[in-house]
Amino acid sequence: MDFPSKVDQRQDDGTQKATEINRIISAEIKDITTWLVRNWGGMFDGIDKIITITMVHLEDALKWIPWPVTIAAVCIAALIMSGWRLALLALLSFIFIGLMNRWDSAVETIAIIIFSVIVSVVIALPLGILGARSNRADGAMRPVLDGMQTMPSYVYLVPGILFFGLGYTPAVIATVIYAVPPAIRLTNLGIRQVSPAAVEAARSFGASPTQILTKVQVPMALPTIMAGINQTTMLALSMVVIASLVGASGLGEDVFRALQRQDPGNSVIAGLSIVLIAIVFDRLTQAAARSRQEALQEGH
Known part of the structure; x- marks a missing residue:
């Protein structure tokens, strides 16, 4: 008969302590969550209604627009900003999506991306400006942004489902x-990189701090800010399939359902549609940033 050694007993004691700590922390988190839902449930319901109503109306508006008009608008924008190659890429990409009977799903996905990117930009611009103007705020935000960018993407579903x-x-x-950190970081970086001489020149002409920010720093930092928006858009698209796990419709849901049915054909088609949308969005945002950079250089 084997008797446990002192080492084994110490390991068992350590395991029991770790289990007890885990139980205590889990119970505290559950209590906090329950308290928040009980006392702030009305606020969460209001946020839920606002987002849901906005998304429904945005989807309906995009679906109401005839698909040839949507394709033509995207192609014209691509032609103006980049040239015929990007316009042709956008045309072929959207024609493929339509021929594969994925147009409605693509519109639902684009609606989620548009809304998420707009919300991300609304959050990122003031936080990025705050970080650029205050080293203390930048130091406080940096570890939070690092954690947001390194945390597994599935973890972001937890607070949404709970509340x-x-x-x-x-x-x-x-x-x-998941998508907002690059926009915050690059807004901060872009404003910090604005030439001190330009800021000093504006100040010497009597510009107020607000005027310097809105008429000098933000316009000159816009190419870098656009690069942040580009990265935010790509990260938002990468969340499409994961977001389908909590009820988001669109191409991500098509991929998820096809995988559940063990249907590789439809999952590949839906996944390829996501890739094509990502490529078109990436090229469009890059072209917009490049156009702004060229305009600034011509101004100088």
Whole structure:
């Protein structure tokens, strides 16, 4: 008969202590969550209604526009900003999506991306400006942003599910949390990189701090800010399939359902549609940033 050694007993004691600590922390988190839902449930319901209604109307508006008009608008924008190659790429990409009977799903996906990116930009611009103007604020935000960018993407679904259940809201919130850090970082970086001489020249002409920010720093930092928006858009698209786990419709849902049915053909088609949308969006945002950079250089 084997008797446990002192080392084994110490390991068992350590395991029991770790289990007890884990139980205590889990219980505290559950209590905090329950308290928040009980006392702030009305606020969460209001946020849920606002996001859901906005998403429904945005989807309906995009679906109401005839698909030839949508394709023509994107192609014209691509032609103006970049040239015929990008316009042809956009045309072929959207024709492929339409021929594969994925147009409605693509529109639903684009609606989520548009709304999530807009919310991300609204959050990122003031935080990035704050970080650029205050080293203390920048130091406080940096570890938070590092954690947001290194945390597994599935973890972002947890707060949304806890407070909002299934639907558009947790999908949008998870997408925003996952995608917003690059926009904050590059807004901060872009404003910090603005030439001190330009700022000093504006100040010497009597410009107020607000005028310097809105008429000098932000316009000159816009190419870098656009690069941040580009990265935010790509990260939002990368969350499409994961967001489908909490009720988001669109191409991500098509991929998820095809995988559940063990249907590789439809999953590949839906996945390829996501890739094509990502490529078109990436090229368009890059072209917009490049156009702004060229305009600044011509101004100098």
